[in-house]
Amino acid sequence: MAPSGMGEVDYEQNSRRGCMKEPKITKIQDDDFHWYWIPDCILSAFKLDLKAITGKMYLDNPEAFDEFNEKYGQYRTGGSPDLAPDMFENKEISFENLVLSQEDFETIEDLAASNYGPDQVAKYLSLDKTDFREEWNNLKSKIRHHYDKGQLTAEFEINQKLLDNARSGNITAAQIFEKNRDRVQTENLKNQIYFA
Numbered sequence: 249m250a251p252s253g254m255g256e257v258d259y260e261q262n263s264r265r266g267c268m269k270e271p272k273i274t275k276i277q278d279d280d281f282h283w284y285w286i287p288d289c290i291l292s293a294f295k296l297d298l299k300a301i302t303g304k305m306y307l308d309n310p311e312a313f314d315e316f317n318e319k320y321g322q323y324r325t326g327g328s329p330d331l332a333p334d335m336f337e338n339k340e341i342s343f344e345n346l347v348l349s350q351e352d353f354e355t356i357e358d359l360a361a362s363n364y365g366p367d368q369v370a371k372y373l374s375l376d377k378t379d380f381r382e383e384w385n386n387l388k389s390k391i392r393h394h395y396d397k398g399q400l401t402a403e404f405e406i407n408q409k410l411l412d413n414a415r416s417g418n419i420t421a422a423q424i425f426e427k428n429r430d431r432v433q434t435e436n437l438k439n440q441i442y443f444a
Contacts, residue, residue: 273336274347275329277374279303283325285333291347294320329376346379346391353394360398369395 272288276295279302286294297316306313325331348356352373359369370380383391407428413421 275376275379276347277329281374283327283329283331284320284323285325285336286320286323294323329379346375346383348373348391353390356391356394357398357401360395361402366395 273285274288274291275283276286276291277283278298284294297319301309301312301316304312322335323333325333355373356369359372364372366381366384367377370377373380380391383389384395386392407425410421410425410428414425
């Protein structure tokens with residue numbers, strides 16, 4: 249049974265449905281840097297329960313922490329996101345590896361705009377580098393979308409400043425702007441030829 253006040257309905261409903269037969273797993277980390285493999289069928293309850301104790305110390309509410317550990321301790325890894333909890337031994341599982349907030353996506357955009365690579369972004373966000381790179385390599389993923397958007401936004405802002413400076417008579421800015429325009433036109437022609 250779920251501890252009182254801690255995502256009871258969701259946890260109990262999904263436990264009755266037997267969601268653990270072939271679970272889809274999300275690897276998630278708490279504020280104390282503990283990694284968990286949480287079945288997606290109880291992920292919302294886990295997040296709710298985690299939110300209830302986030303930012304608090306054990307001595308503030310030991311019962312809540314003990315209830316959380318009793319309920320989710322079995323999903324905790326041995327320290328690394330790649331170490332399977334014992335309960336998943338010999339089970340068929342698939343992963344939803346990265347769970348990111350809107351703030352995380354904005355951070356990805358900011359870091360990409362500052363020319364940080366995917367491995368550095370993963371490290372900054374305390375995410376598994378292999379999982380992050382796998383999502384980044386998928387051109388249709390949300391991670392790649394925000395990464396590319398960050399780079400495009402920075403490029404736009406730089407080109408906008410170059411254009412403003414070129415219009416005000418700065419010869420160097422005009423030359424750099426022309427060079428960038430020629431590069432983009434060449435890329436557009438290549439895309440037109442190869443993908444038309």
